[in-house]
Amino acid sequence: MRMQNFKIQSSGLGRFFGPLEAKIMEILWSSDSEITIKDVHHKLDQEKAMSFNTVMTVMNRLVEKDILQKRPLIRSFVYCPVMSREAFMEAQSKELTFDLIEEFGSQAVVHMVDALDQVDPALLDRLEQKIKELKKDR
Amino acid sequence: MRMQNFKIQSSGLGRFFGPLEAKIMEILWSSDSEITIKDVHHKLDQEKAMSFNTVMTVMNRLVEKDILQKRPLIRSFVYCPVMSREAFMEAQSKELTFDLIEEFGSQAVVHMVDALDQVDPALLDRLEQKIKELKKDR
DNA sequence: CTTTCCTACTACAATATGTAGTGTAGGGAG
DNA sequence: CTCCCTACACTACATATTGTAGTAGGAAAG
DSSP states (O other), X not given: OOOOEEESSOXXXXXXXXXXXXXXXXXXXXXXXXXXXXXXXXXXXHHSOOOHHHHHHHHHHHHHTTSEEEEEETTEEEEEESSOHHHHHHHHHXXXXXXXXXXXXXXXXXXXXXXXXXXXXXXXXXXXXHHHHHHHTO | OOOOEEESSOOXXXXXXXXXXXXXHHHHHHSSXXXXXXXXXXXXXXXXXXXXXXXXXXXXHHHHTTSEEEEEETTEEEEEESSOHHHHHHHHXXXXXXXXXXXXXXXXXXXXXXXXXXXXXXXXXXXXXXXXXXXHXX
């Protein structure tokens, strides 16, 4: 699974997926086990009328992109995410953090401190601690 | 100017622009003053044959996206970036760092330490110092 | 054997980007 | 004063991504 874009304007899953894709992933990750298109369609259809085929197309595209797996079952298929939501978020966080530092280097460092301070100052302490831990292990 | 995407797979300006857009911005930012489509086309054309109109279209799209400015001159137009390359990178770095922390919170913090350590350990010291500075000012 | 249902295939719209042709207006050459 | 050249505007087409959905086919169920 290889994400292409981090959308700057969006938030949450919308940063990585289209709007419908995001809703579908939300449903997949919320359901504990494997799930059929029918199930997903049923949930989406309650919010907004939508063709079964629309859901199927998008889900199969997610399979092509290695974000979902598709397994044949009796007379049907079941779908499930290749990664858990947590693993996905973890992987993206890692990838993006690396990219950010590769791309912007020390510029990013300055902004990190500001950003952490504004979003949640407690994270600053956490970061300071993490740095100390790493240095101690040397 | 509002960028939409940060492309995870690319690097440099290619993270924010299409391939041709990136080359054009490269040229614009390399030239110290205002520049015509003709100039840009001339430079690009040496690498790879390309229509004047292709360059014009892409440059005018960049104007629509508020990335370039276009000023009428005698019998022609001159183009220049709305922001310097430095300002652009600075703005993107800031935006993305904020987004990253908003989106991933403490998860990002953990990855930051790892990423900094791998990309350039000296940045870790810089970060530690920055945190101390901020805390002292309280 | 027919109906129902799921899936595959196909198709179309909108947006983003790369690519380029045609049309046009106005300044400069003769 | 007329004609041409050039730079620009407008239009068009290709590919990719995403949302949307119709149609057709096959298999199961009755």
